Amino acid sequence: MNSVLKFFRDPDLGSIEARRFTVFTERGLDRIDALSNVPEEMREEMRVVASVLPFRVNQYVIEDLIDWSRVPEDPIFQLTFPQRGMLDPESFERMAELHRSGAGRDQITALAWELRESLNPHPAGQREQNRALDSEGRTIAGLQHKYRDTVLFFPAQGQTCHSYCTFCFRWAQFVGDKALRMASNEAGQMHDYLRANPAVSDLLVTGGDPMVMKTRSLAEYLEPLLGSAYDHVQNLRIGTKALTFWPYRFVTDPDADDLLRLLERLVEAGKNVAIMAHYNHWRELDTPIARAAIRRLRETGATIRSQGPLLAHINDRAEDWARLWRDQVGAGIYPYYMFVERDTGARRYFEVPLARAWQIYREALQSVSGLARTARGPSMSAGPGKVEVQGVTEIHGERVFVLRFVQGRNPDWVQRPFFARFDPEATWLDQLRPAFGGERFFFEEEYPLTAS
Numbered sequence: 001m002n003s004v005l006k007f008f009r010d011p012d013l014g015s016i017e018a019r020r021f022t023v024f025t026e027r028g029l030d031r032i033d034a035l036s037n038v039p040e041e042m043r044e045e046m047r048v049v050a051s052v053l054p055f056r057v058n059q060y061v062i063e064d065l066i067d068w069s070r071v072p073e074d075p076i077f078q079l080t081f082p083q084r085g086m087l088d089p090e091s092f093e094r095m096a097e098l099h100r101s102g103a104g105r106d107q108i109t110a111l112a113w114e115l116r117e118s119l120n121p122h123p124a125g126q127r128e129q130n131r132a133l134d135s136e137g138r139t140i141a142g143l144q145h146k147y148r149d150t151v152l153f154f155p156a157q158g159q160t161c162h163s164y165c166t167f168c169f170r171w172a173q174f175v176g177d178k179a180l181r182m183a184s185n186e187a188g189q190m191h192d193y194l195r196a197n198p199a200v201s202d203l204l205v206t207g208g209d210p211m212v213m214k215t216r217s218l219a220e221y222l223e224p225l226l227g228s229a230y231d232h233v234q235n236l237r238i239g240t241k242a243l244t245f246w247p248y249r250f251v252t253d254p255d256a257d258d259l260l261r262l263l264e265r266l267v268e269a270g271k272n273v274a275i276m277a278h279y280n281h282w283r284e285l286d287t288p289i290a291r292a293a294i295r296r297l298r299e300t301g302a303t304i305r306s307q308g309p310l311l312a313h314i315n316d317r318a319e320d321w322a323r324l325w326r327d328q329v330g331a332g333i334y335p336y337y338m339f340v341e342r343d344t345g346a347r348r349y350f351e352v353p354l355a356r357a358w359q360i361y362r363e364a365l366q367s368v369s370g371l372a373r374t375a376r377g378p379s380m381s382a383g384p385g386k387v388e389v390q391g392v393t394e395i396h397g398e399r400v401f402v403l404r405f406v407q408g409r410n411p412d413w414v415q416r417p418f419f420a421r422f423d424p425e426a427t428w429l430d431q432l433r434p435a436f437g438g439e440r441f442f443f444e445e446e447y448p449l450t451a452s
């Protein structure tokens, strides 16, 4: 990049220096200076895991977010750097052995593909079941339509992120197999689809991270939606983790101002622009540049909502969630969802039993102001819909989970309480069975939960 670096002056935060985006991937692991203090054995483990799961981290995360005096426990380190426990012991050992024996790239890649297949690369039947069809019944690439109101759009230029989360549920998109990608560079098809579907009120632009795109590309997708044919599309949501991984995107990057002006135009023309910010830990909001980015985004009239999964090793303590939500509300962000880690990728390392997830949610909620109690959860984004664990209770002597759909493949399922047998170990919907001797959950007539 040869753009001119500049300063951003904020009345409270002072002057913030622009920064060049520098990123490290698997092959650059050994060039990360900060890792030189980490024992060689751990570095070798990272290389092994990074040959299976995606790895990408940028200099801002390394220098400003990770507290290296607390590595390996540091939550941002766990969020971005591969750890041994992310693979099952047998897979890890097989890959480690290849590395030790000095095997070539081809062999490592072949084993990597084999191991990835065992990590459920396409959770919740995304590829088969959420298809959007054009007027001739053909699948439209890069669109997903699962819930009546909301269409997901995956722009091709936005299918990467400024860093990768180690627990990412879309990790399969990042490891280089074109067949795993669900992306489109066809603005026209997305626009056609929205015009043909007047029940759609929300467009959710997602990725990867659409904020890795140039403002110009983003504008090509979004600006046409100001036409009257799209009046029904009231809410333009943009899913992003750039407020964490690269807040410079909104402050000092060469087209940062253009981006803010674009959002402003959309708001002024009557759209509700919602930034769906992915957050996992309060430390992500703790730098001056992160604060400046939040403030500038809000000044455009866009709202910021936050969502993210509950994860062992990163944020499985009630006090961390309480602080996260409190700090978000203080910064003008609305807490929206606490997710349950999905059944894919490095899940074995991060999963937290549903019963404990609910305890953490409840304790965190109890200790914050009502303004911070807007996060729903813990919520599982499963095949039939988003299922929230409302709590654990006892009914006629049977201990049960109380559950509800907050989103359903069938809108009629939403907000109906239903019950599952209590299981202290269960981590996902498909491990639950109906309470009171029932054989199937009420929605299974339409959508069976085949064991996966």
Ligand SMILES: *Cc1c(COP(=O)(O)O)cnc(C)c1O
Residues within 6 Å of the ligand: 144, 146, 147, 150, 152, 204, 381, 386, 406, 407
């Ligand atoms: C979560 C989600 C949405 C949006 O749901 P809201 O509850 O409206 O935020 C849309 N589509 C899919 C596939 C989702 O997982």
Ligand code: SF4
Residues within 6 Å of the ligand: 160, 161, 163, 164, 165, 167, 168, 169, 170, 171, 207, 208, 209, 240, 241, 278
């Ligand atoms: S920001 Fe989102 S899509 Fe990107 S790596 Fe993290 S979880 Fe995955």
